[in-house]
Amino acid sequence: MKRTQREDSVSREPKTKAKKLQNGQDVHDSEEEKDLKTYVLNDGNDPKIPARVYCDGIFDMFHYGHARALMQAKKLLPNVHLIVGVCNDELTQRYKGKTVMTHAERAESLRHCRYVDEVVENAPWVVDQAFLDLHKIDYVAHGDDIIIGPDGNDCYKFVKDQGRFLVFGRTEGVSTSELILRIIKDYEAYVRRNLSRGYTHKDLGISLLKEKRIVYGDKLRKVAENIENKSVAAIKGFLKRFGVQSEHIHLTDEDLMATSPATSPPMSPRSASEDDA
Numbered sequence: 001m002k003r004t005q006r007e008d009s010v011s012r013e014p015k016t017k018a019k020k021l022q023n024g025q026d027v028h029d030s031e032e033e034k035d036l037k038t039y040v041l042n043d044g045n046d047p048k049i050p051a052r053v054y055c056d057g058i059f060d061m062f063h064y065g066h067a068r069a070l071m072q073a074k075k076l077l078p079n080v081h082l083i084v085g086v087c088n089d090e091l092t093q094r095y096k097g098k099t100v101m102t103h104a105e106r107a108e109s110l111r112h113c114r115y116v117d118e119v120v121e122n123a124p125w126v127v128d129q130a131f132l133d134l135h136k137i138d139y140v141a142h143g144d145d146i147i148i149g150p151d152g153n154d155c156y157k158f159v160k161d162q163g164r165f166l167v168f169g170r171t172e173g174v175s176t177s178e179l180i181l182r183i184i185k186d187y188e189a190y191v192r193r194n195l196s197r198g199y200t201h202k203d204l205g206i207s208l209l210k211e212k213r214i215v216y217g218d219k220l221r222k223v224a225e226n227i228e229n230k231s232v233a234a235i236k237g238f239l240k241r242f243g244v245q246s247e248h249i250h251l252t253d254e255d256l257m258a259t260s261p262a263t264s265p266p267m268s269p270r271s272a273s274e275d276d277a
Contacts, residue, residue: 041164042138044077051077053166054132055141056085056123058092060099061179062109065171072168073141074115083135084116085123095125095150100180126155141166192218 044051055073059066074082088103099106103121110119124131126149127140140159144167149155159165183190191204192214201211 050081065174070115085120
């Protein structure tokens with residue numbers, strides 16, 4: 001990705017500036033201020049000193065879309081120390097919604113990603129200059145979509161204005177919302193799955209009546225499938241006696257219905273003379 005070109009490296013201003021005395025000499029206010037040094041922005045070109053790149057997110061149900069985003073962030077500059085911030089449950093539920101995984105679980109998932117060098121828990125929803133200074137962050141990386149903060153403004157505007165914002169592409173076709181949607185669409189299938197693994201209706205948050213309906217419905221479905229399989233096997237066995245190979249037999253639902261036992265038609269109405277006989 002093409003980076004913003006600058007003639008001179010960007011530096012951070014010290015938090016406290018020198019004051020002028022009446023004699024014109026520059027001094028600092030305290031001994032602590034004497035230790036302040038100007039931090040020079042690192043472009044990651046030195047193999048021994050990596051650039052500190054920060055990206056943040058929720059990372060719920062950590063998936064390959066997350067991993068690909070972090071991989072891209074790691075490769076935006078020649079040498080990168082990737083810092084990943086994860087927002088806590090309170091902030092996430094306030095501004096985005098309920099998560100499947102807790103804050104601790106989401107942070108732990110990030111620690112097992114090979115592209116991540118450092119995890120910052122309880123990351124702010126909107127980063128500011130103080131946060132960048134605290135973690136000595138050179139660049140902030142994010143997807144190509146604009147993130148709007150609670151105040152209605154671009155969360156990363158001040159970083160962009162400083163030329164310290166890097167962009168990576170998003171992975172299409174996968175997201176936490178998409179994964180949750182798949183589960184919702186096949187809700188009963190996943191309920192049956194967990195019931196078969198020993199979970200109870202209380203664990204799944206459903207009524208006992210619904211649990212029984214799903215369990216018995218599953219048993220009936222298996223019985224029906226077993227009968228259908230036996231019917232197909234019987235038909236193929238019969239036709240094979242007449243030299244028809246089984247791989248050439250393709251039975252439809254109508255064919256299977258035709259094999260069901262025939263029922264006698266209803267009796268014809270009796271005439272009056274028959275009743276008198």
